Amino acid sequence: MKVPAAYELKALYHARRSSFDELGEIRGLVSAPVYVFPDQDVFDSDKITELCRSTLDQEICLPHEQVIFEVKDKLGECESYILYCRNLGPDAEAFLLIKGVERNLWVGPLMRLIFRVTGELETFANPRHVHEDAAVELFAYVSAGMYVRALNILAMSPEIHSASLPLPGRRKCEKAGVTGWVWHTVSIDPSKLTVRGPGQGGTHASPRWHIRRGHWRNLAGGRRVFVRECEVGDMSRGGVVKDYEVAA
Numbered sequence: 125m126k127v128p129a130a131y132e133l134k135a136l137y138h139a140r141r142s143s144f145d146e147l148g149e150i151r152g153l154v155s156a157p158v159y160v161f162p163d164q165d166v167f168d169s170d171k172i173t174e175l176c177r178s179t180l181d182q183e184i185c186l187p188h189e190q191v192i193f194e195v196k197d198k199l200g201e202c203e204s205y206i207l208y209c210r211n212l213g214p215d216a217e218a219f220l221l222i223k224g225v226e227r228n229l230w231v232g233p234l235m236r237l238i239f240r241v242t243g244e245l246e247t248f249a250n251p252r253h254v255h256e257d258a259a260v261e262l263f264a265y266v267s268a269g270m271y272v273r274a275l276n277i278l279a280m281s282p283e284i285h286s287a288s289l290p291l292p293g294r295r296k297c298e299k300a301g302v303t304g305w306v307w308h309t310v311s312i313d314p315s316k317l318t319v320r321g322p323g324q325g326g327t328h329a330s331p332r333w334h335i336r337r338g339h340w341r342n343l344a345g346g347r348r349v350f351v352r353e354c355e356v357g358d359m360s361r362g363g364v365v366k367d368y369e370v371a372a
Contacts, residue, residue, distance in 0.1 A: 128307050158308065172277065192206060194206050
């Protein structure tokens, strides 16, 4: 089994810290657990999109305080897309990097995203790599899409296989301060993913129809989950439309 590209990134971080930290310090990635999604076609498929929609208003959260999601590129334009995510107080933060097809060839971080507890999404492009508005929009879309799809898939009980970094490859990583030798490969079979049913409703009257924006919810015991945007309420009682700002 091929070692995830994320381990190369971990080993290179301290040597290239000045460039990797251009949008914010990301040194936590050297110890962040790694989840690999090897089948990009299924990861980006319409079926996964449908499953994500069917779980609207369900509670999802990062599997760890900080984590790396790696999606293998099937088109051969690069090796992998890497999204380093972490909790940021009441908010969450994500950085997009790309591993080229050549050894030690990395681009990024391209984008930094902050998912605010208020429901706002803030995006920051790296001007050294992303110049045009269309490119900013594209990479922001890719980053947010990876984040939402990875969290949804992990929340639907996929088949996960764990493997360890071989001993010969650990010495270089150890010198670079890398910890944690087990990574997780996520096998995606849409027919086997389990979509949790909606929670039982309360006794209060149904509100007017409106769009509930995505937000972070703090639960008892300190756990924090992300609740996705959804439509709620009774259309027969009228509707309320609100506009929300996406800050760039």
